[in-house]
Amino acid sequence: MARITIEDCMKRVSNRFLLCNMTAKRVRQVRDGSEYLVSSPKNEDIVVSLREIAAGKIILKEEEKEEKQEDN
Numbered sequence: 001m002a003r004i005t006i007e008d009c010m011k012r013v014s015n016r017f018l019l020c021n022m023t024a025k026r027v028r029q030v031r032d033g034s035e036y037l038v039s040s041p042k043n044e045d046i047v048v049s050l051r052e053i054a055a056g057k058i059i060l061k062e063e064e065k066e067e068k069q070e071d072n
Contacts, residue, residue: 004047004050004051004054006019008050008054009023009050009053009054011054012053012054012056012059013053013060018060019053022053022058022060023046023049023050023053026049026052026053026058027045027046027049030045030048030049031045036048036052037052037055037057037058038051038052038055038057
């Protein structure tokens with residue numbers, strides 16, 4: 001059985017705080033009705049979200065950072 005680890009996700013995301021925020025946002029999207037981007041039967045939403053990040057299906061948009069800087 002394959003297991004997801006934080007180290008797998010850290011290859012795609014620069015720090016743990018950002019990983020936590022990305023995962024939480026994705027879990028909310030899934031619970032609001034968004035479709036899974038990876039096949040992961042019988043797993044919790046958080047595990048599926050971490051698998052999506054590790055697979056490179058979820059990426060951080062640089063536009064969001066730029067918008068926040070412009071508002072200040």
